[in-house]
Amino acid sequence: MDNQYNYNTPNDQFQNQATGNGGPDFHFGQTDPDFSHRKKEKKPRDHKKAAKIAGGLCFAVAFGVIASAAFQTTNFVGNALFGEKVKTEKSSEKKVDSTSLTRTSSTVTSDVSEVVNSVMPSVVSITNMSVQQVQSFFGGTSSQEVQSSGSGIIVGQNDTELLIATNNHVVEGSTTLTVSFINESSAEAKIKGTDASRDLAVIAVPLENIEEETMGEIKVATLGDSTKLQVGEPVIAIGNALGYGQSVTTGIVSALNRQIDMEGFDAELIQTDAAINPGNSGGALVNANGEVIGINTVKVSSDAVEGMGYAIPISDANETITTLMNKETREQVPEDERGFLGVEITNVEAESAELYGMPTGVYIRNVIEGTGAEKAGLVRGGVITELDGSSVDSMTTLQNLLSYYRVGETVTLTVEMPGKDGSYEEKEVEVVLSEKQTETAIPKR
Incomplete structure (x- = not known):
């Protein structure tokens, strides 16, 4: 084999010994120097x-x-x-292209390093500061600031911003996002747009906040065509593993079009044995030509599993990323100034969605009287699936999206409205956000 x-x-x-190298040397026809002066006498042949x-x-x-x-x-x-x-001797030896990736010690150093040197300026580290509710020892909860790490890929630039693609779960719930570039300089970023169902997001860094020296060292990534990937093809994963800074791992494409069981996540993924660790999420999976062919997103973590990481194919993500890049960059609104939708909601779990034929999203349990939701015609039983083009897969996602809107602003909801026969009909509804009610409201039934 x-x-x-x-x-x-x-x-x-x-094998080296079999070629005859090493061992004693034999010199035939050598003359003995001590007796070379003597005249040899002819003797009769025996x-x-x-x-x-x-x-x-x-x-x-x-x-x-x-x-x-x-x-x-x-x-x-x-x-x-x-x-x-x-x-x-008759067997033909295959010639290996010098630009191809192999795991031979003589080529890994040169080939991988060349690819990494060309791609690394396009990859960034992302630090997410968020506030989470933490349960105390006595059973109560308290707010606590939590730091998490991830990665991103520079995918574009407009007149005022540098645009970076990453995973939604890398930036979800953030109060502050900090991007670190190849020269270790940092700048604050804002969320441009997110798509939870695809686990994609685009964040923006104002160009005025990036040092001139840094602008000379970074570059926009070259995107490849993931539809042309083949199983066994070598790949390189680059990202901010464990928050220590950019690191590199190598592997191959283990499988294509993999579907994994994750709540609210709907995509076919690239499977690779290149190590993808916490902090690699949102980073680049590149081919031997230095082209980004995937966005690292998740790995299987189990004592019984080794070398199973996944990336979102870049060809599948292109359309979503382009849409998010063109959204308006928004800043989070102080909590007391945020708009109120006017509905009581609960998550639609995947099991329930499959059992009852419901769409995945947020289920409207009640509509509160006098709010924008009631005036827009929302009713109990509807399922909210999008807000201003960003997918909604949970209450947390919806609340995070609404944190960027003020009282009086208008949002466009995509809602699956229930029909009499149990089916759902998709509608777009514009809702003017109202002020959050402090008194107990009577829900509309």
């Missing part, structure tokens, strides 16, 4: 002695032939047992 890796195994040493010598030479030649054959046989068997390639 062919061995993909060119390791220096004991069999390699065995035919019996000559016959013995000839016989001995024949025996030596025969022994050499047999020994050589036995040695080659041993070499062949040894190679077969240890899994090494058995080559013959």
Whole structure:
């Protein structure tokens, strides 16, 4: 069986010995210097002695032939047992393109480093500061600031902003986003748009906040065509693993069009054995040409599993990223100034959606009287799936999206409205956000 890796195994040493290298040197026809001055006397030929010598030479030649054959046989068997390639003089050797990625020690250093040097300026580290509710020892809850790390890919630039693609879960719930570039300089970023169902997001860094020196070192990533990927093709994962800064791992495409069981996540993914660790999310999966062919998103974490990471194919993400890049960049609104939708909601779990034929999103339990939701015609039983083009897969996602809107602003909701026969009809509804009610409201039933 062919061995993909060119390791220096004991069999390699065995093969070297078989070529005749090493061992004692034999010099035929050498003259003895101590007796070269003596004149040799002719002696009568001894035919019996000559016959013995000839016989001995024949025996030596025969022994050499047999020994050589036995040695080659041993070499062949040894190679077969240890899994090494058995080559013959007639076997053709495949030429390896110098630009291709292999795991040979002589090529990994040069080839991977060249690709990494070309891609690294396009990859950034992202630090997310968020406020989360933490349960105390006595059963109560308190707000606590939490820091998490992720990665991003520079995908564009407009007149005022540098645009970076990443995962939605990297930026979700953020109060502050900080982007660090290849030269370790940092700048604050704002969310441009998110798509929770695709686990994609685009964030923006104002160009005026980026140092001139940094602008000279960073660059927009080159995007490839993930539809042309083949299983077994070498890939490189680059990202901010564990928040330590950019690091690199290598592997291959293990499988294509993989679907994984994650709540609210709907995509076919690239599976790779390149290590994708916490903090790599949102980083680049690139091919041997230095083209981004995937956005790293998740790995399987289990004692029984090794080397199963996943990336969103870039060709599938292109349309979503383009849409998010063209959205208006918004800043979070102080909590007391945020608009109120006017509905009581609950999550539609995947099991319920499948059991009852419901769309995935946020279920409207009640509509509060006198609010924008009631005036817009929202009713109990509807399922909110989008807000201003951003997908809504949970209450948390909806609340995060609404945190960027003030009282009096208008949002466009995509709602699956229930029909009499149990089916759902998609509608777009414009809702003017009202002021949050402090008194107990009577829900509309």
